[in-house]
Amino acid sequence: MVTTDQIAVDAGAVVLATGRFIAGGVAWGDRCRETLLGLPVATEDGLMEDESPHGVVRRTPMEWHPLMTAGVQTNERLQPLREGEPAFHNLFAAGMVIGGFASRYVLCADGVALATGVWAARSSLGKEAA
Numbered sequence: 001m002v003t004t005d006q007i008a009v010d011a012g013a014v015v016l017a018t019g020r021f022i023a024g025g026v027a028w029g030d031r032c033r034e035t036l037l038g039l040p041v042a043t044e045d046g047l048m049e050d051e052s053p054h055g056v057v058r059r060t061p062m063e064w065h066p067l068m069t070a071g072v073q074t075n076e077r078l079q080p081l082r083e084g085e086p087a088f089h090n091l092f093a094a095g096m097v098i099g100g101f102a103s104r105y106v107l108c109a110d111g112v113a114l115a116t117g118v119w120a121a122r123s124s125l126g127k128e129a130a
Contacts, residue, residue: 011090012090012124013090013091013092013124013125014088014090014091014092015092015093015094015117015120015121015124016036016037016072016080016091016092016093016094016097017093017094017095017097017113017117017120018034018035018036018097019095019096019097020070020071020096020097021070023096025071025096025097026041026070026071026097031048032048032067032070034071034072034080034097037080037087037088037091039072039080039081039082039087040072040073040081040082040083041070041071041072041099042070042071042072042073042099042100043066043067043069043070043099043100044066044069044099044100044101044102045066047073048070065102068102069099069100069101069102070099071093071096071097071098071099071100072093072097072098072099073099073100074093074098077092077123078092078093078094078098078116078119078120078123079091079092079093079123080092080093090124092120092121092123092124093116093120094113094116094117094119094120095109095112095113095116095117096109096112096113098112098116
């Protein structure tokens with residue numbers, strides 16, 4: 001069962017595919033956060049603490065922005081992690097909500113969405129990603 005402060009969903013498996021900043025899966029106000037389940041957010045530079053993302057933002061738009069790689073950390077089965085362990089045994093992630101890559105710079109968003117969607121589905125069924 002995946003539970004938040006607002007709802008409880010009894011499901012065999014859930015794939016978190018809520019996107020990043022534009023879609024609302026990752027947001028910031030006083031801190032950067034995953035919006036649906038409150039999972040920790042990391043960038044390519046590592047786990048973000050409970051503080052404003054301004055420390056990772058660059059002065060000019062031409063510089064690399066680690067914040068654009070913000071998302072949930074996952075294990076090899078695409079299970080989102082909390083303190084290094086799967087946050088929920090039946091939760092998997094796909095697409096832009098996964099941290100560590102910046103599709104804007106490598107133009108890979110559709111490929112990442114398709115590949116991780118298949119991988120998450122196979123993982124949720126207990127199969128290898130192949």
